[in-house]
Amino acid sequence: MVIVYSDDKKLTFELLSKGSELAKGLGKKLTAVIIGKADDNLAKEYISFGADNVFIAETSIDSFKAEEYTDILGNIVKETSAETILIGSNKNGKELASRLAGKINAGCVIDSTNVYLKDKKLTAERVVYSGNAIAVEQFNSKPCIVTVPSKVFDPLKKDGGRKGEIVKKKIEVEKSASKILKVQDMKTGDVNVEDAEIIVSCGRGFKNKDDIKLVDELAKVLKGKTVGCSRPIAADLKWLSEDHWIGLSGHKVKPKLYIAAGISGQIQHIAGMRDSGIIVAINKDSEALIFKSADYGIVGDLYEVLPKLTNAVKEKMG
């Protein structure tokens, strides 16, 4: 059995696409897992996106705690004799996959960018050494746990005519000794860099927080409206919230157009945007690393280039 689980619906669709390919290769069935309330509509949607079965673990637990979810998923793995477990690589998914691996004594690969069968063995690739290399990891035992970030695989075309079985089971597990006291929104706006088609990003080349408006203005005329940034701007200076942060520890993006202004091009940042369609770099240092990763570049002071570029784009697009 191949099972997929994520608390993110879109990501589950993507996992189902890869999952059904693996299930075919292994000659097994593909089961999507839902934890929480019995949601038949969601289950039917999972079937239309490739699941052969849906397993709904009905539980009274209303918020995610890794300890409890690990026990629930561990039960399902046992119940379904699952040998291949794909989990969505968001923050919940990563700590869940890792704890599950510890609990059921399984191999685990986090943040896989490719998953396939090689010599009949499940093989997963992941980016290591700050984006400088790809490690090819091969499982030599079962079960195998792999987590996959969003946007790595494309979902299958929805087929409303697909049939599948929906299994519901009440699962209660031991309560964790931890307690959630408070959940606060860290978002400041409606920024979603991962879904953006055009992103203009700023980095350490900006001298003041106010100057970020130069990036804002260009983003606006490009109708992208999305502003990204490198680590120092979000994590150290906190000029922008972390939902703008693009990079290895920030968000991974693949817009059609990515413009990096005043970003030096540290490998950690490149790791977050390397899959972009067209990459443009603006930097006053002609030796800046970012130019090596760019399709087009302008060597010049961003304080001069950005207003000129904003005007030129405005004229072009009418």
Place this chain on the structure above:
Amino acid sequence: MNIIVCAKQVIDVSEMKVDPNTKKPILQGVPQKISDIDKNAMEEAIKIKEKHGGKITVVTVGPSDAKERIKELLAMGADEGILVSHPEKYDYHVISSLLAEAIKKIGEYDIVLCGEASIDMFSGQVGPRVAALLNIPQITYAQSVTAEKDKVTAERNMGDKAVTTESTYPVLITVTKESNEPRLPSLMQILGAANKPINDWTADSLTSGLNPMVDTVELKGISMERKNVIYQNDLDESVSKLVDSLTKEGVLR
């Protein structure tokens, strides 16, 4: 309060070079260090000890030269180090099992602290795996930690949300790079660290028959093929050429 810090010796990724032909990373001769985020875990441990007293033990699974790295953490403020010898073949299953066995052998502990991930591999598996093996709660991605006498509260960075979680002891906490600024030891502390004990424990003495479940079969280079058209003379001309190029690429509309 008995605190255990799990720390990993890694290569200094910022010093790593890539072979220009194969694009593969060159791992030989790169300086080694304690993974940055593990130092944040160490700093958090020291702060807790400063408030509540107790003992900090550092556990590392690694080669014998990792002893030099453990000394850095002793200088920062750890009381004792334990180096568990590195088995020839290992994966996260092997390393986490050894750490968990070592922690069980230490016996008494209230808090196990880890970095959220190591800077070389950035998986973040070890913390949750060890918590599972010890069967204790885990609080991951902590950006601030407040330890009290009988419970600990941490604010977790979940990207779009900050989740405040509380737990009784024992608990395993993984911290983020932003959680604190690791202190630099003074010369006196560095000299003093030489007198602090570092124990050698062999993997076999802790548990036997551990085998990796995942093998790294290849390390591939990454090639980044881009057009690299760079405009650098007259600024107005550069801007207009760039806009023309972007129009031709079909990304302006």
